[in-house]
Amino acid sequence: MNRLQQALDALVERIDTPSPIILADVMQENIDRMQAFADRQGLQVRPHVKTHKCVEIGRRQIKAGAVGITAGNVGEAEVFAAAGFDDIFIAYPIWPAGTKGPRIRKLAETIRLRVGVDNLAAIDALADAMGDNADQLQVVIEVDCGARRSGAAPEYAGELAAAARNRGLVPAGVFTYPGHGGSGPDARERAARDQDAALTTAVRSLAAIGITAEVVSAGSTPTVAFATNSVITEIRPGEYIFNDLGNARLGACTEDQIALFVAGTVVSDWVPDQVMLDVGTKAIGREGTPEIGYGGIAGTNAVLSRLNEYHGFLPLPEGDFRPSVGTVVPVVPNHVCPVVVNFEEYIVTDSTGTSLERWAVDARGFNN
């Protein structure tokens, strides 16, 4: 991760901390590597924008060959649609409460919109929200593959697709999320196998009632390498754009493929063998455990042992790493996705740290 430190050294006089720093060259390599993998496997890439919430980054993913984007909620979809993205899948079991019904209808009348559903009540509610224009909304049936989160039993997918069709909605296919693939290196491949099995069952369940699954959509950065020779037509990785310590631990990326860090300053050093950074939960979220810590300093063994809102507790391991007050260090998150909600903008540079642009976190704060 020396690229991170090198870039930071070149930038340090021009930035305030804490702030999220992107190395655009490493990010572009991540985009290109994922697209090349998918192209070789005959898969379509529909990146999940929850990780970056940034229009400029979404454009680079599309330019590299992505067929559209995945969003986590209606607010994200609205921000990207307003910026010209015309093919969006909200991979979430949407319930059109409050003003969400009219918002979904408006989006569906403007772009190609797909939304997730996993139950009959939501299908009825979506059809009611669409009124005479139900055929402008594509629904994708979510099935569970072992994460025990959302998603119908795979063998029930056909019944849901039929119900959607009966209400005039367009059943476009099936999707799942192998969320149990993040719990250890071995779990990745097992979760990918579970994913494949669940999607295969779901596709057959649709076929049994005469519906062809146009899209068979799968996660995720940790499991995508195993999405080969499969029923899958589309992958929805999100974290690959930046990567993080969690994915490095799982073997889903190398440390050199980490494209984002949070620059933090040592602000206090009164406690022996510990310094305080200005990187707390309001910069990187509380992602981690007491055992693995809450984020690491690139190029060192030091990890944040505890976080308050604006304070990160950094015990100093044995060795040469003894940053003094005022030193700016690169903090690599365990899980990069929650970083994005904390900031108005990214600082964008490259591995040399020479360039400096600021990109808005466009969909930050639009969480419903």
Place this chain on the structure above:
Amino acid sequence: MNRLQQALDALVERIDTPSPIILADVMQENIDRMQAFADRQGLQVRPHVKTHKCVEIGRRQIKAGAVGITAGNVGEAEVFAAAGFDDIFIAYPIWPAGTKGPRIRKLAETIRLRVGVDNLAAIDALADAMGDNADQLQVVIEVDCGARRSGAAPEYAGELAAAARNRGLVPAGVFTYPGHGGSGPDARERAARDQDAALTTAVRSLAAIGITAEVVSAGSTPTVAFATNSVITEIRPGEYIFNDLGNARLGACTEDQIALFVAGTVVSDWVPDQVMLDVGTKAIGREGTPEIGYGGIAGTNAVLSRLNEYHGFLPLPEGDFRPSVGTVVPVVPNHVCPVVVNFEEYIVTDSTGTSLERWAVDARGFNN
């Protein structure tokens, strides 16, 4: 917490979820109660705006009698200064790196600005940043009272104050944060005693070199009830504005004094004895433990057992609480402060749920 459910029932057709809902009447009671307590004790209130980051709420705190506000970083201070707040204390050991030096100087030339310091290097850096106008910046010496976070040893406060005076800065007093007061009901009073002892030592340390501490500033919502008959002149509570389950567990508030919840919708119910809410880490942060959960449903025993970014896992306890898909429920955070970074605005109502205003989270995203 029935007020929360009652307000939500009245609002539910007019809101999207997840969204943070404030009961303005409960919040005003919290403001008035804290101010009345401080008035009785002869203490000044300088509320910490990190909890709400909202100009309108800060104005209500000032209107009730607060002498100014506390901010956690320069960005928050800038947002509130631009909105007319003219007395701001950044209670943080500031290091004026990057563009922060000029930003602090500009603020100090515009309003009465106090910043925290706990080391000689920061005093020099602040004095350098202020140039000829060092006397426009007040510094408050941070001392540690047992949280082992930031803050000098209390007996060293005088040396730091003298160094600040020698560089032309204005040493205004001392402050501390009893962060170890949040770990259990008994710990509150013990931490308050530690706080008092540390501040007393620090005040004497200043007096020994001929500096009178104009301000002797203390935290915090959990410990403030014990700030009586003390050297303390000012309190900086933050969480009291909304309260949360953490403060209720500590006995620092009652459940009826909780003024904020996050409205969440049941979006899926495929797993037996569990439903999924659209309230995840990007709505309430990952505040909690597997033992106490990550947030509770007001008026029930149900707590979120796990969070993903957009998903909250809600096991259903024995009993009557069996919300169906589409039900909107009030989620009360364990720790309210991290909620604020996730949203562009608050939904503001009262206990009847009749009124509906939207207040911007003005300082959201301004984290450096």
